[in-house]
Amino acid sequence: MAATLATQSQPRVVLSARGLGRDFAGFTAVNNVDLDVEHARIHALIGPNGAGKTTVFNLLTKFLQPTRGQITLLGQDITNTRPDKVARMGLVRSFQISAVFPHLTVRENVKVALQRPNGLSTQFWLPLSALDRLDARADQLIEQLGLAQYRDHRAADLSYGRKRVLEIATTLALDPEVLLLDEPMAGMGQEDVAMVAGIIRDVAAERAVLMVEHNLSVVADICHHVTVLQRGEIIARGDYATVSADPRVRTAYMGSEA
Amino acid sequence: MSAPLLNVRDLQAWYGESHVLHGVNLHVNEGETICILGRNGMGKTTTLRSIMGILRKRTGRIQFAGRDMMALPLHQTARAGLGFVPEERGIFASLSVEENLMLPPKVAEGGMSVEEIYALFPNLEERRNSQGTKLSGGEQQMLAMARILRTGARCLLLDEPTEGLAPVIIQAIGEVLQKLKGRGMTVVLVEQNFRFAAKVADRFYLMDHGRMTAEFPVAELPAQMDMLHRELGV
Amino acid sequence: EVSDGVVKIGILNDQSGVYADFGGKYSYEAARMAVEDFGGKVLDAPVEVVTADHQNKPDIASNIARQWYDTEQVDAIMELTTSSVGLAVQALSQEKKKITVNTGAATTELTGPQCTPYGFHWAYDTHALAVGTGGALVKEGGDSWFFLTADYAFGYSLEEQTGNFVKSQGGTVAGAVRHPLATTDYSSFLLQAQASGAKVIGLANAGMDTQNAIKQAAEFGITAGGQRLAALLFTLAEVHGIGLDAAQGLTLTESFYWNRTPESRAFGERFKERTGVMPNMVHAGTYSAVTQYLKAIQEAGTDETEAVAAKMHEMPVDDIFAQGGKVGPNGRLIKDVYLMEVKAPGDVTEDWDYYNVLATIPGDQAFLNPAESGCPLVQ
Amino acid sequence: MIFGVPLQALMGQLLVGLINGSFYALLSLGLAVIFGLLRVINFAHGAQYMLGAFAALLLLTVGGINYWLALILAPLFVGLFAALVERTMLSRLYKLDPLYGLLFTFGLALAIEGTFRYFFGASGKPYAPPPQLTGAVNLGFMFLPIYRGWVVIASLAVCIGVWLLIEKTKLGAYLRAATENPVLVQAFGVNVPLLLTLTYALGAGLAGFAGVLAAPVYQVSPLMGSNLIIIVFAVVVVGGMGSILGAIVTGYMLGVVEGLTKVFYPEASNIVIFVIMAIVLILRPAGLFGKDA
Amino acid sequence: MAAKSETVASEHVAAHPRAGQVQLALVAIALAGLLVAPMFLYPIFLMKLLAFALFASAFNLLLGYTGLLSFGHATFFGGAAYFTAHAVKVWGWSPEAGILLGVAGAALLGLVMGAIAIRRQGIYFAMITLALSQMFFFFCLQAPFTHGEDGIQSVPRGHLFGLIDLNRPMNMYYFVLAVFVIGLLIIRRFVNSPFGMILKSIRENEQRAISLGYSVQRYKLGAFVMSAALAGLAGGVKALIFQFATLTDVTWQMSGEVILMTLLGGIGTLLGPIVGAGLVVTLQNYLATSDFPVTIITGLVFMVCVLLFRRGLVGEFFATKIGRKMGFRSES
Ligand SMILES: Nc1ncnc2c1ncn2[C@@H]1O[C@H](COP(=O)(O)OP(=O)(O)OP(=O)(O)O)[C@@H](O)[C@H]1O
């Protein structure tokens, strides 16, 4: 582990893909994508609709099996690993269409996530009160994301935007090494956008974040690195300034005014 | 001035036992685009669903083109000329893109032709034979809009049509809305994307906890910015 | 002398399933008729008949029987159509020390390896059917057989006993095909039977299975092609069910026919008045069983099981059903059985007069000698 | 000779399998139509098949109406009955988990069968084939009863007709969409409740039609459908739930496979369809013709 | 499966502060009732009731808490009955060993069936379990040790631990009662455990549970095997109560019956299946000796339940104000 210390000053690549590709019945959704996600950095994946961003997410998290290419997580090849295993190795995602446990309360939602890293998920012989020791951490997360007021509400009763926030809270509960966020701000009101952006920045201090986002001001604000996809292929990469100056990116994605 | 095309008075609505709309008043004139602004969970979607008649536990008055919409069964609202694009898009997985597009029955003349639609949304043409829900999020949004444009509805209810769309597409949709306006289309828009709304709307409503708390035409926008900042954090 | 002041007889059988016509509600009527004819009382105690539907399930039957014995003071259970039910209730009754008289089930196990001191088997059994129908057909030249067998214990034993008997008479068994219980389509099995070239197709099944097989055999030109059908367990009720067009020419064995003697005829007509149908051997057998049970109580002067069972073993049986019948130490009623042929529709002169009686098979030929039955009670 | 079975016998069995397959196809078609469009596993399908047969029998015995008329009237009657059930009861379950539809129709099947059993007893009642179709033709390798030949033709014709109706018309698209999100389709201006009622009536009517076809072949009995229904379920699952074409093709195919099993390994004939079902579901979970969920 | 049912009115009725004590008192009363019941009621009937109540509770463990509708639970119930009956009758095992064999056998069957069926969801899962259990039915029909249609009859009850004579009805009754209570305690704990929490979340949103790192299939399989084993416990006990094991217990109608019991009582409640089993068993007992066919009633009850009381009797009660005041919570 001495090596880790030595390289800490340099960016450390935690998740990388090489030559990643995926076909759907003759249609190539993702092709030849190389990607490096670094520790303590926020990496944005942007591109027009249908460019293949969500598909890349699905490939990286193994919800889809790649047709081509190789994926490495924390130095281990995960090209053929099952999605739950990948999650246990420290790569956790959110979904583009919000995903919560609707009939559980906000706190229970977070606690379900906390159970696994705390080794409290297979004990069928323990009473539920065994989970009480997760309360403090859960409440802390809920507080952090401004959901304290809704702690005992059922997730189903939350508005769309708050469901997204809750989803981020559950994701953070796993304290993942790499966080994949699919359009975390979509459908959120402005004040939430700023808050969530702040949260993402904070959590990125200790982990790598890869996010898909159409809200370019957020991307410009918090992302260290941007990769632009179009028709499944990478057309540009670099920091926001570089990328947004690229004429190909402007015509394909941003349009005239951005 | 003639009577408004859509007139909503004292609309109240419930989800089960939870009271969500507490007396919404709004009107839309023929050919006008209005935009309802408001933070999450204030009842914007609920307002549209109540007007459309999808949410049936409601009271108050809804008049469209001189007809009382409260008594109409759900499948008649579309025939009266209302078209709805839901927030969750409602693309059908068991239908191909093209079948999705062709699904809503034509209710009047004057809708767009399929060629026009494909010209507007080239992605859809390219993926016309794939399964509806295999489209990307943004493509699904386009499809949801596109299929209503075909039917010849006089008044569109759009629930956050730009959510999750790339800036180029948002721009394109903005242009479509301008074009539709040119043809005299009436639009009720629910939006979080204020910059987009500012470009297409003629008049704004601000919604807060199930009521309209402010109303102003686009001309007053600059004057209202402070208030909006306060209310929406724009 | 009669425990708890009343003699209660339970009629437990299938009243809604495939054997509803075979025994069913009609058996209950037969039992009530027997009680009425006996005077409604024995040793001054009233006689009651209760009934229940066991739906052909041995577990339901056991439950009802247990409950009857434990909580409703039932003294004896009769009818008990289908072998699995018969065996289950007979075993339970031995444990509870109660009498059963089986008139509906076929298996020889009841009075064979699984016999009990209080169990009686009254109307017929697989051995009688094999000897009756099998024997008759071999004699007529039907010396090669192919079996269509219901794929469960009753079917096997019927097939096995008939096959053995056929072979012992010098015939051959060309093959057999097993069909699931309650099959609706027999065409494929019938084609196999046809392809075997056997002279006789033995239907080792019962109830609706047999009815379907017979009808379909006619459709596929099996009988027209010169092969004969032998319905090994088929009664007047089923003949009535499928109609004479399909049933004509069938050979079958029953231990009772209403139009055989004036006595049986009188009984049949009284029965038909009550129920709308003519009795088959199960119904008449039930009438006889109830009557004999009551007579035994009368004779024994008590309804105590040991004593009544002893009397039943002892007393000869003489009534509309059996003439000069005797009960073996294994509980088997030994009486004559009859080989019948179903008439052609044109030959029927009277309603329900479906049979020509071809032969009478004496009881000691029809039924196994108790000494050879394998019953442990017989040394 | 193939594996010790004479070719002639084999041909006969194939044909017999095809006849059985005709019933499987008709029944599974109805089931697939109902499932595909209403997301209801119609456990009452067997009972509706039985109703069709009984309707034909009662039309004949009570009304003196002959087979040919019954072939039209009985399915209509069954469809009408189904429409009534759908309108008053089943339609309340659409917005729930599909399992409730399964449980409801399971109960409906028990109630219908129980009622008929109560009034008509469990034993079968004969129904004579129409005089035009009695007799048999000698095909050389077997005697084919003319009526059974007619079953194959009639079922094939009806299957193709229904398939065209659903796959090739706009009606089909409405129905499929309404399955997923009835409220939205209704908001588009389609009278969805009516559509669903008609669909259920159509599916049940098909079962009724199969029932009339079956009446002269098997006995008309209250339980004739309850034994069949589970097999037909398996057929639909193998074909791919909701796949109309899959149901039809698989129906005929499994009929034939089952027929052959009866020759080569009769003991397995009543489980062969389930074995195939298990294998198919493991290898191709969506069924042979199903689209991936 | 309750996931999609209409949301319970969101109006919150707070549980009465002493609700816990009320519940405890109710349990105590029920237990006391069961202890003295055989003085007044036919013990065999009571035992049957307990066995089916346990079976339904085991089934509910799967349906109510993982949302998996198995249409093949008869396999475990009836299979275990065969194993127990065979071990006790043919091999001369003691009753407790026989029952344990039944449980183990059922668990094994559950593992096999589960491993195949778990890969699919919803209706497909139901259909696969139905088909597999139908295969098991035909296996039982043909396997020699089950004695086909006749079943295994006259199974001796034997002596519990070599000491207590189970042929005496009271001894047998209290033995069954003990097994029943233990079974329920196991279920209760299982449901309200960290494992149960994960099951619940899987039912709510499977994809999300995967993305949180849970091997969804293993959890489901775990629940399936547990449910199968407990159904086996009920089946083994039933074989001893009635002293036989027959095909009835492995038919799909039996699977339907246990669904009915659970549905009637209330899916996803601990008490529901018990009440449902009680009603169905009583009804069957009553109708077995009446003219009216059981199937009509059963069918109508099914329809009415699905249409009007989807939460089941117990669930409906819990959803009333009184129920909620007493601190009950129905899962749906
Ligand atoms: N399972 C699938 N089968 C077939 N095509 C698919 C499938 N999943 C995605 N696609 C196609 O692949 C392309 C990329 O889709 P993807 O969802 O990755 O886009 P995206 O970049 O996330 O877009 P958006 O920003 O709109 O969410 C789309 O054209 C989509 O139609």
Ligand SMILES: Nc1ncnc2c1ncn2[C@@H]1O[C@H](COP(=O)(O)OP(=O)(O)OP(=O)(O)O)[C@@H](O)[C@H]1O
């Ligand atoms: N199906 C439902 N059942 C119960 N409550 C609901 C339901 N849908 C929405 N609500 C509640 O109704 C209120 C209004 O919701 P609505 O969806 O109309 O808000 P919105 O203004 O459209 O918000 P957003 O911008 O997040 O879409 C919210 O408090 C929400 O929690």
Ligand SMILES: [Mg+2]
């Ligand atoms: Mg996407």
Ligand SMILES: [Mg+2]
């Ligand atoms: Mg909204």
